[in-house]
Amino acid sequence: xxxxxPLDYLPLWALIGLIAAGILLFIELGFRYGKHRCKVSEPxxxxxxxxxxxxxxGLLAFMLAFTFxxxxxxxxxxxxxxxxxxxxxxxxFLRAGFLPELESRHVRSLLKEYVASRLEVARTGGVESAxxxxxxxxLALWKDAEVVGLRQAExxxxxxxxxxLNETIDVHTERVLVGLRSRLPFALWLALFLLTALSMVxxxxxxxxAKSKRSPATFLLLLGFLTVLTLxxxxxxxxxxxxxxxxxxxxxxQKMMDSFP
Numbered sequence: 001x002x003x004x005x006p007l008d009y010l011p012l013w014a015l016i017g018l019i020a021a022g023i024l025l026f027i028e029l030g031f032r033y034g035k036h037r038c039k040v041s042e043p044x045x046x047x048x049x050x051x052x053x054x055x056x057x058g059l060l061a062f063m064l065a066f067t068f069x070x071x072x073x074x075x076x077x078x079x080x081x082x083x084x085x086x087x088x089x090x091x092x093f094l095r096a097g098f099l100p101e102l103e104s105r106h107v108r109s110l111l112k113e114y115v116a117s118r119l120e121v122a123r124t125g126g127v128e129s130a131x132x133x134x135x136x137x138x139l140a141l142w143k144d145a146e147v148v149g150l151r152q153a154e155x156x157x158x159x160x161x162x163x164x165l166n167e168t169i170d171v172h173t174e175r176v177l178v179g180l181r182s183r184l185p186f187a188l189w190l191a192l193f194l195l196t197a198l199s200m201v202x203x204x205x206x207x208x209x210a211k212s213k214r215s216p217a218t219f220l221l222l223l224g225f226l227t228v229l230t231l232x233x234x235x236x237x238x239x240x241x242x243x244x245x246x247x248x249x250x251x252x253x254q255k256m257m258d259s260f261p
Contacts, residue, residue: 005184008237011240012240015233016226019229023222026200027200027204027221028204029201030204032204053199056199059195060196063191063192067188070184072235074183075245077178078175078245084171085168087249089115089253093108093257095160098155099144099148099158099161100148103147106144107144110140117134118247141168145161148161179238
């Protein structure tokens with residue numbers, strides 16, 4: 001299964017909506033608790049309370065920066081893996097010319113289908129079927145390599161092709177690991193959401209002690225945190241969202257294959 005994080009079962013728009021509603025809810029809970037506390041006891045000093053709330057918000061900002069950095073680094077790794085895989089496939093395609101004509105045509109046909117399936121999954125998101133097809137193509141390509149390798153065991157050019165094919169298969173495994181399996185841990189998401197909830201309760205509580213009415217600036221705070229959290233969620237989702245890894249390298253490899261005589 002590709003979905004290793006429980007949050008993945010929620011569409012991006014639904015998750016963002018829940019986060020926005022949660023932020024507003026916790027601010028409101030803090031505000032109401034502050035109003036209730038003012039009625040039953042002496043109000044606290046807003047100066048000392050502001051220092052505490054500022055510390056919590058600072059901790060939340062640090063946590064957001066840390067999580068954003070992790071998500072951005074994984075996004076960059078996915079981008080680099082596309083380039084690496086496109087280069088490996090292109091090298092294998094070119095070195096297939098070292099094989100006998102029958103095997104060369106068959107290998108190049110399989111590699112064209114391999115690249116087409118890669119681009120198709122980037123457009124449609126059919127990950128499971130694409131992974132299954134990739135395994136089938138790897139097996140078919142390796143069978144051709146075995147046939148030629150056993151027939152021409154001493155050929156250096158055949159060895160170069162087998163080396164390139166082996167690199168293509170290895171890069172596929174790396175790309176699956178980086179692109180689909182290497183995600184932000186669910187425990188990190190829980191810690192981030194818990195810290196956000198505590199911060200928003202503190203903001204609402206402080207607001208209730210400082211003013212009698214809710215400040216419109218609360219919505220600015222909501223938009224700020226929501227923007228950062230949206231970016232983090234988007235960066236962590238390889239097959240969904242506004243930010244997607246460019247497939248230009250794979251498209252260039254496909255064009256090279258199609259133009260090859």
